Amino acid sequence: MRKRSDKTLGESLRDHGLSRRGFLKLCAATASLMALPPSMAPAIAAALEQARRPSVIWLSFQECTGCTESLTRAHAPTLEDLIFDFISLDYHHTLQAASGEAAEEARLQAMEENKGRYLVIVDGSIPGPDANPGFSTVAGHSNYSILMETVEHAAAVIAVGTCAAFGGLPQARPNPTGAMSVMDLVRDKPVINVPGCPPIPMVITGVVAHYLVFGRLPELDGYGRPLAFYGQSIHDRCYRRPFYDKGLFAESFDDEGAKLGWCLYRLGCKGPTTYNACATMKWNDGASWPVEAGHPCLGCSEPKFWDAGGFYEPVSVPLTLGPGTLLGAGVVGAVAGGGLATLARKQRKEEAGTRQPVTVDELEQKL
Amino acid sequence: MSGSMEFLLWTKGPLFDIALAIFAIGLMARLVEIFMLGRAHNYAEPRAHEWPAGLRTMLTRTIADPGTFKRAPFNVVVGWIWHIGFLTALLFFVPHVELIRSVLGFAWPALPNPLVDFATAITILALIATLVHRLTHPVKRHISTVEDYLVWAVVFMVVLTGYLAYHRLVEPYPLALGMHILSAEILLVILPFTKLTHIFTAFIARWYNGAAFGRKGVQS
Numbered sequence: 001m002r003k004r005s006d007k008t009l010g011e012s013l014r015d016h017g018l019s020r021r022g023f024l025k026l027c028a029a030t031a032s033l034m035a036l037p038p039s040m041a042p043a044i045a046a047a048l049e050q051a052r053r054p055s056v057i058w059l060s061f062q063e064c065t066g067c068t069e070s071l072t073r074a075h076a077p078t079l080e081d082l083i084f085d086f087i088s089l090d091y092h093h094t095l096q097a098a099s100g101e102a103a104e105e106a107r108l109q110a111m112e113e114n115k116g117r118y119l120v121i122v123d124g125s126i127p128g129p130d131a132n133p134g135f136s137t138v139a140g141h142s143n144y145s146i147l148m149e150t151v152e153h154a155a156a157v158i159a160v161g162t163c164a165a166f167g168g169l170p171q172a173r174p175n176p177t178g179a180m181s182v183m184d185l186v187r188d189k190p191v192i193n194v195p196g197c198p199p200i201p202m203v204i205t206g207v208v209a210h211y212l213v214f215g216r217l218p219e220l221d222g223y224g225r226p227l228a229f230y231g232q233s234i235h236d237r238c239y240r241r242p243f244y245d246k247g248l249f250a251e252s253f254d255d256e257g258a259k260l261g262w263c264l265y266r267l268g269c270k271g272p273t274t275y276n277a278c279a280t281m282k283w284n285d286g287a288s289w290p291v292e293a294g295h296p297c298l299g300c301s302e303p304k305f306w307d308a309g310g311f312y313e314p315v316s317v318p319l320t321l322g323p324g325t326l327l328g329a330g331v332v333g334a335v336a337g338g339g340l341a342t343l344a345r346k347q348r349k350e351e352a353g354t355r356q357p358v359t360v361d362e363l364e365q366k367l
Numbered sequence: 368m369s370g371s372m373e374f375l376l377w378t379k380g381p382l383f384d385i386a387l388a389i390f391a392i393g394l395m396a397r398l399v400e401i402f403m404l405g406r407a408h409n410y411a412e413p414r415a416h417e418w419p420a421g422l423r424t425m426l427t428r429t430i431a432d433p434g435t436f437k438r439a440p441f442n443v444v445v446g447w448i449w450h451i452g453f454l455t456a457l458l459f460f461v462p463h464v465e466l467i468r469s470v471l472g473f474a475w476p477a478l479p480n481p482l483v484d485f486a487t488a489i490t491i492l493a494l495i496a497t498l499v500h501r502l503t504h505p506v507k508r509h510i511s512t513v514e515d516y517l518v519w520a521v522v523f524m525v526v527l528t529g530y531l532a533y534h535r536l537v538e539p540y541p542l543a544l545g546m547h548i549l550s551a552e553i554l555l556v557i558l559p560f561t562k563l564t565h566i567f568t569a570f571i572a573r574w575y576n577g578a579a580f581g582r583k584g585v586q587s
Binding site: 221222223233236244245246247249265266272273275302303304307308309313314315316317318319320321323325326328329330331332333334336337338340341342344345 | 379
């Protein structure tokens with residue numbers, strides 16, 4: 001790959017023909033993207049102008065390339081394309097021109113030249129240290145060994161997609177490959193999770209932009225997700241929320257409620273338990289998003305989303321309870337109650353049979 | 368790190384099965400035992416039917432008589448408030464209605480959320496008031512047992528965690544929801560073995576009382 005990391009972002013953007021006006025618009029959009037006040041835009045401009053494009057090594061493990069698709073399918077030229085172009089992407093299986101030894105050489109070279117400064121982006125889960133390393137290898141090396149080798153001198157690791165962030169589909173029961181997430185394995189580096197199946201393109205570029213502007217990583221929630229994008233639930237930002245509050249629900253995918261755009265809770269929407277920016281940033285250049293298209297949220301940006309109940313079951317439905325449990329327990333209880341009552345009756349009868357009457361006089365004599 | 372989601376799935380899965388099984392076993396055992404033991408045979412000739420009086424008393428005892436109200440207005444008013452608030456949240460909150468539908472196969476319409484939210488907030492305040500009253504009223508304090516405080520704590524936890532989860536005041540959210548479900552499961556487990564059984568036996572006891580009076584031909 002062409003080496004461009006010696007240029008500042010400002011120089012690089014001008015090389016691409018971006019005007020000052022366009023650049024400031026980019027900064028304003030970045031500010032709003034990161035939920036910062038508009039007054040921060042000049043500071044962002046100054047920081048981005050001077051920022052050196054960080055070297056980025058993108059590792060793909062047990063994944064479907066959907067996350068890469070999500071990032072690259074944005075309509076060109078968009079802001080996210082611009083930012084994406086202004087990191088130095090030194091290694092990426094799918095996108096790089098080099099292959100074989102040359103590709104691996106590029107990764108090692110980038111690590112050596114940018115020791116302690118490069119970013120590692122991971123998509124896909126990793127067969128853990130105890131799993132058979134043969135489940136997923138690149139150039140004859142196990143995913144685990146490549147990850148640990150690459151992150152050793154990284155500034156930070158960004159886990160893109162639910163598989164890298166939480167284990168995702170490969171980790172779903174029974175997890176045949178012993179799949180683990182990045183944060184399960186990388187303990188001594190900052191790990192930022194950008195989950196989603198796939199994540200919204202703007203979210204990953206927003207995280208990188210934040211790193212460039214402030215020189216540090218964004219504020220994260222309990223799951224290591226940037227709060228600017230994962231701070232609110234789908235449910236709380238959903239345009240169908242008023243119908244939920246009023247108790248107006250679609251009961252099937254083609255009933256009157258569905259046509260009127262009522263809430264999809266009863267059709268299995270996981271919006272209440274899902275934190276992501278879909279409801280506000282939307283997909284495909286802001287065209288729409290799943291709930292707007294009439295489909296319940298699957299909860300793809302949450303841990304264990306494959307095992308968290310049926311996609312078409314309401315969120316409050318128990319996972320494993322069958323009618324047999326309740327009926328069986330009821331019968332057992334009834335038998336137990338019947339047994340106790342019978343015992344009590346029997347005891348009462350026996351007591352009545354062996355009762356020895358006592359008169360008042362006898363009692364008084366005892367006293 | 369994804370522990371709180373595992374906790375939520377555990378409370379929604381195996382733990383819910385166990386809690387409901389203990390609840391069903393305990394409750395059925397208690398009820399069947401009560402019904403089978405019945406009452407001593409009454410050899411006196413009945414003066415009137417027991418059923419109408421029994422059924423009537425099931426309802427009339429719901430309203431406290433003037434004497435009780437005069438003696439303990441706090442108990443009557445606050446007791447009513449929190450019972451109604453609790454039942455509103457339990458039976459008419461959308462996710463609860465869906466849960467009931469999934470377990471029983473049928474359910475009823477839910478109430479709008481702002482109403483349920485209001486009822487829950489009132490319930491929390493009323494429950495705190497009952498505890499303060501129990502601790503400050505000399506007689507109440509004297510007759511209160513460990514069970515009374517245990518039952519109060521479990522009921523209060525169920526309502527409080529539900530409120531916290533709905534308003535997302537605990538982070539991460541799966542932890543908040545898991546805590547609410549766990550509290551409800553503890554309530555289900557202790558229900559058949561504590562005074563909480565009154566949820567089911569109160570009306571049976573009223574029927575027995577009313578029927579006994581009805582049989583004698585006196586007002587209950």
